[in-house]
Amino acid sequence: MKIFPQTDARTFPTRTLHADLLVAGGGLAGLCAALAAARDGLQVILIQDRPVLGGNASSEVRLWANGATSHMGNNNRWAREGGIMGEIMEENLWRNKEGNPVMFDLVLLDLAKRQQGLTLLLNTAVYEVEKAQQRITQVKAFNPINETFYSVSADQFCDATGDGVLGYLAGAEYREGAEDAGELSEKMAPGDSFGHKLGHSIYFYTKQTDGPVRFVPPSFALQDITEIPRYKRLTSTLNGCDLWWLEWGGRLDTVHESEEIKWELWKIVWGVWDHIKNSGHFPEAANMTIEWVGAIPGKRESRRFVGDHLLSQQDIIEQRDHYDAVAYGGWSIDLHPADGVYSTHDGCRQFHSKGTYTIPFRSLYSRSLDNLLLTGRLISASHVAFGSARVMCTCGLLGEVVGRAAALCQTRHLLPRELATPEHIGALQTQLQANGCYIPRHWLSDPAVGATVTASSEFQLTELPANGRWQSLGERMALLLPIKAGEHLPEITLRLRSTSAQQLVISLLGSARAGNFTPDYQYDECAVRVDDEAEHRLTFHWQSDRDQYLFLAFGAQEGVDIALTDARIPGLMTVFNSLNARVAKHTRQVADGDFGVDEFDFWLPRRHPHQILPALRFNQPLTCWRAQNVLNGRLRPEQQTNAWSPALDDKVPQIIWRWDAPQKLQQLTLVQDNDFDNAMESVQMGHPYAVTPHCITHYRLWVDDRLLAEVEDNHHSVCQHRLDQPLAATCIRLEIVATAGALPAVYSLNVS
Known part of the structure; x- marks a missing residue:
């Protein structure tokens, strides 16, 4: 029994805390920022004003998380977000392929609670900020559930609140609404009829x-x-x-x-x-x-804060590559009428770029304050550019960027603006890629620090055997094939059938921009006459001037079928000139006005388990899966497969990294295929597999013939092994024991 006598007044208790980094906002952006910083050694406090994490992706709102894959409805191939955002989506697929939003809450809470160095304050709202000159020094927050005030000081602060609570209270420069078309020459800038904000x-x-x-x-x-x-x-x-x-x-x-x-x-x-x-x-x-x-x-939209770069429509549509590129987006520029459901306009106006675009670090900190990092939907962007960058998986990716940036700023005694300079930004780009974050058209330099590599075998594509099933060519279909600079495409044999004699035209198409999967050029074509069922040989008299992916494109021809295979090969994909009504209105992007965007065809894959490949045979093998690929620092199929895959008949595949002299090892990061084209929407839609077929589910990692780790039931593309004590070694061997059913692919072993 406790009895409390009457008093004049009482006050709630106050807890005083300190951290290296305070993150305000527990959506996907804030969670990824907090996890990244804690994993890089910072003491982090994450303040979230709701009882669960996830923001718009949580069970309180239940919007599915999506990003550059855009429901697999655009031309961004192998574009699903990597790093911690990818880890979250893969973990959710493993635990929650049915798309239960309450289970997604659990995935996020579990990640936060088990992370060392991360203190989580739920149901806690920031209401006051204190500053000294241009630095935030502490925040005050209140939790009405435990009736406790918090006074939290930190060296650095990250605003991931969506509305920009920290930046607003600290007086940072921000914008609301849409810029005039003339300010940034953005032709998609909306007028008053459409409205200047999303609801x-x-x-x-x-x-x-x-x-x-x-x-x-x-x-x-x-x-x-x-x-x-x-x-x-x-x-x-x-x-x-x-x-x-x-x-x-x-x-x-x-x-x-x-x-x-x-x-x-x-x-x-x-x-x-x-x-x-x-x-x-x-x-x-x-x-x-x-x-x-x-x-x-x-x-969707409120305040957007101003950094040293204001992301614009041109950055997205022109796919501008910034020297300080640290992340990427790929959702369409997706603007909604301000009157929403009461508007006579369509529910949205969406225009896609031809491929992914990069986001510079200069958009991820406030130019008004020396120690305020920005992430999520409040980054430095115009209203138009925000229409693409605002989606949650992109925001989560940006969260990891600022979390790792905070750690570098702490250890190197830099301000975010200093980290953004050409002489320092490479350290952040390297740190991100070393942890499995893909940056388009960037690659990790010497990921295995001078190692040579050999493998038990290398996959060579000679034949994809027919399985007795057929695919109608009633719509345009294409096979994405990698080809190297200076090479000709080998002669290809296909099995076709038709109920009546007719001509089928097959074209070689290619993209103008390196790494894109939107065909701009027709390199060559050939025609075959199909009558009944027979094999047909395709010969193209064209030589590639660069590494690139080709479209082996079949013209739409009703009544003609192509034989299919059961094989699933990493880095190969069949796409269709088709429509995904969730993100487009036509099979071709058509601008119904002068909006400053490109018109082009959409070439879309099919979702699991409906992906297909045509049966075929080459007169000379494609050799795009060599062991040497794991040394090139490219973490996705981009211009080439960029992965090692073993031969199909290799019963115990293994790949070995060797050094001439002992190499000091502290952390090994294995990056492998987990079908980066497969959209993993977090809730509601549901998915057929808990693990995508190419994933290496069971492997052993040996260091100088000593078993360092044996991993079973793996379902992640990025697998990190941190050593308690540095270890000197001359050899690392990866032994693949099992996959989820298809041929594995290894992109890199990043050694540090």
């Missing part, structure tokens, strides 16, 4: 029951469904993120009027459900009920 959305889940369910709408539900111009698009099967376009609030203050926006969205949601249940237009909805409705909105 919020609230999602809901439905489910079928065994019997009829009555729905009585609340008093505040929307009464007249025709107030929503797109209401005829509503169906009883739309669910969750399918209704992203139930959006509103872009003409309001999306920070201070968020509660008003929430109530309007609840009005819309319950009005929509009333229409589905009670209008009589959806009799199949009689046995349906709402299982969940979001209690807080998913917010």
Whole structure:
């Protein structure tokens, strides 16, 4: 028993804490920043104002996390985010392929709680910032659950709050709304009719029951469904993120009027459900009920802070490569009308670049403050560029960048602006790539620090045997094939069939920009006459002037089929000139006005388990999977496969790194294939596999014939082995015991 006598007043307790880095905001960006900094040795405090992590990806909002893969609906091949963001998505696939948002919460919380050096404060909101000159020195925060104030000082601060709470309270320069078209020469800059900000959305889940369910709408539900111009698009099967376009609030203050926006969205949601249940237009909805409705909105846009570079439309569309490139994006420039669901405009205006674009470090810190790093959707970008960079997997990737940048700034006594200079930025780029973060058109210099490499075998592609199944060529289809500078494509034999004699044209297409997968050029073509079922030989009289991926493109020809194979080869892919309605309206990007964007065809793969490869035979083998590839520092198929794969009949594949003199080892980072083209949306959609087929699931790592590690049930593309004490060795051997069913591929063993 405790008895507390009456007093004049009481105050809540205050806890005083200190960290090397304070991260405010526990969405994917903030979590990745905190994990990266802690893994690089900093003491980190992560403050999150919600009871779970994940932000818009959490069970409170339930928007699926996505990024450069764009639902596999654009031409960004092998573009899924790597590093910690990739680790999160792979872990979620392993534990939660069904897409349960509560399980995604668990994945994120588990990662944070088990990370040494990371202190997590949930349900805690920052409300005050203290400064000395141009540096933030401490923040004050409050947790209403444990009735505790926190006073947290730190050497560096990272704002990942989405709304920019730290930057706002500290007086940093920021922007809201869209720039005028003339300021940055952005032709996609919206006018007043379209509006200058994106709104919020609230999602809901439905489910079928065994019997009829009555729905009585609340008093505040929307009464007249025709107030929503797109209401005829509503169906009883739309669910969750399918209704992203139930959006509103872009003409309001999306920070201070968020509660008003929430109530309007609840009005819309319950009005929509009333229409589905009670209008009589959806009799199949009689046995349906709402299982969940979001209690807080998913917010798209509020403040954007200003760094030393303002990311613009041209950076994205022209795919500008910056000297300080540290990350990349690939989602379309995706702008929504400010009036949202009440607008007569389409729900979004989306334009894609021809490939991925890089994001400079100069956009990831405040130019107003010396120790404030920026990540997530508040980075230094125009409204137009923000329309692409705002998606969550891109934000998570940017989180890791600033976390590792904070560690370098701490150890090298640099300000973020100093780290961004040409003489220092290479250290950050190296650190990111050494930890498995892919940066387009950049590569890691000497990842194995001078080692030579040999392997038990090397895969050579001579034949993909037919399996008895066929694919119609009723739509344009292409096989992506790597070819090296100075080489001719070998003669190719295919099996085709047709019910009537007709001509099929096959073209060699290529991309103008290195690393892109959007065909700009036609190099050559040949035609074959198909009648009944037979083998056909393709010969092309063309020589490549550079390393690149070719499109072996089959013209659309109804009535012609091509034989398929069961083989799955890393670095090879079949794509179709087709449409993904989630991110595009046509099979070709068409600009219905002068928006300063390119027009081009979309070439899309199919999702697991529906990916296919044509059966074929080469008269000379393709030798693009050599052991030497693991030394080139390229972490994805880009211009070449850039990976080692063993021969199909190699029962105990292994690859060996050797040094002439003993090499000091502290950390080994294995980067291997985990199907980087496979979108791993975090919630709702669901996936067929818990592990993608090429992943090395069981391996042994030997150091001078001593077993350093045996890993079973692996499901990650980046596998790190940190040694408690440095070890001198002359040899490292990777022994592959098992994969998830397909041929493995190893990109690199990064040694430090």
